[in-house]
Amino acid sequence: MNHIMKKIAFNEISDYSKVYSIAVCTDKNVVRAMGVLLFSILQNNPSRFAFHIFFRGKLDLENKTKIQYLSEEFHVPIIIYFMKDEMLYDLHKTENISITAYYRLLMPYVLEEEGVTKVLYLDVDMLCKGNIEELFSIDMQKNIAYVVKGFTSIPEWWKRYCAFLGMRGNRYFNSGMMLINIPTYIRQDIGNKAIQLAREENYKYMDQDVLNILLEDKVICDTASQYNCTMSVRNHEFDENKVKIVHFTGSKKPWKLYTTLWDSNYCFGDKEHSWKYSYYEQWRICAGQSPWKNVPYDKPKSYTEWRYLSDMYRHAGEYKKACNAYVKYLLYKLKSR
Structure with missing residues (x-):
């Protein structure tokens, strides 16, 4: 099935086997966050990447120009895909999470047609702070994806939640970072199965719940936070020297006006997770160096x-x-x- 209405390509290439492919899903509301993420990756990685942006809605000329600038400045292919998403309209969404979240389920089908066999999917509320080339060398074997477990300060609740989902174990992962083995994903038709499952019930964590149900025992689930360090990671679990990707999970995003003074001295009583506040400042620094530096905070x-x-x-x-x-x-x- 063709899921694409149209695409815009900057520095497009014909052979994606020679680059590391990264995919993001976004819309006009978080296009600045997406741009800062891409910029942070390019700042920290000398390797050759290709970026695949799955976009919902209309992309304005200003942001299109900024994306093109990244492509030309760093000499990387950036492909923007505008999705046909009528099949997602009836799926559960929330005030803060739109149906764009479900694009990641369809993304592998599109990339297979582009000749991509392995892709790193990233949520846009992330910041790259190191070289991530080693991530692509992970031997996937027969697994569908490499993921990172969800960190929590209430493990007993999550155990009960996994049981509620019908999972046999309690290794629940955060779907904001997934290294996907595309041929295996397609062969098992995970995307269409996930959409069908999401249509049958309004899951609390939407597509993330569905993926955890379908991919149980079919993923490499890392217990370290190196490549997906969420805001739930506690100080004793955080290793600044190893973490490569920080994930601003929850509603308190670094592009919100009420976080613009958060830094290593802030904390505000959250001593168990005090490490994270300095990364709000690091996000602002990165944003200030990017093409999106003049975009006002929300x-x-x-x-x-x-x-x-x-x-x-x-x-x-x-x-x-x-x-x-x-x-x-x-x-x-x-x-x-």
């Missing part, structure tokens, strides 16, 4: 986010701004009732 969209902004200013000693944000918090909270 303003609060809910009363909770206005409270976060007030807390940030108060912690920084900017009390006037903190009071103004707190007033907005109260107004938004009253409107929500």
Whole structure:
């Protein structure tokens, strides 16, 4: 089945066996995050990569030009695929996660037609901080993917959740980073099976739940956070010298206005995960060096986010701004009732 409406190619090549393919799925709401991720990869890796962007909706000229600049500046192929996604319309989505999340299920089918046999899928809310070339040398054998287990401070809850999903074990992985063995994925028709399963029930973690159900015992599941260090990783599990990819899971993204003063000195009582705050600053530094450096940070969209902004200013000693944000918090909270 053809899942593509059209594609735009910058520095396109005919043989993808000579490069490392990386895929991302995005839309206009997080195109800046996607650009910063790509920029961070290119900054830290001398190897030859090809990027495959699966885009939902219309890409404006400004962002198209910035993506083209990355391709030309770093001499890398960047291919943008505009998806046909009618088959995904009836699938479960949330306020913060659109059906774009399901694009990763269809992505291997498209890349197979491009001649790609192995692809690294990455969520756009990530930052690369080191060389990831070794990741592509992992021997997949008969496994469908290489993944990293989900880290949590409430393991007993996750054990119960895995049982609720019908999984035999409790090795639940975060699907934000997957090195996919495309021929095996296609042979077992994982994408179409996943969409069908997602259509039958509204899973809490959407496509991630579905992939964990279908891929149990069919993946290499790493217990180290080196290539997918989520915000749930605790200080004693974090190794700064080994971590290559930081994943800003949860709602507190580094492009949100209420995180713009977060750094290694912030913490704000979260001592168990204090390592992560310096990476918000590192993301801002990377964004400031990228073609997206002048894009404004996202303003609060809910009363909770206005409270976060007030807390940030108060912690920084900017009390006037903190009071103004707190007033907005109260107004938004009253409107929500």
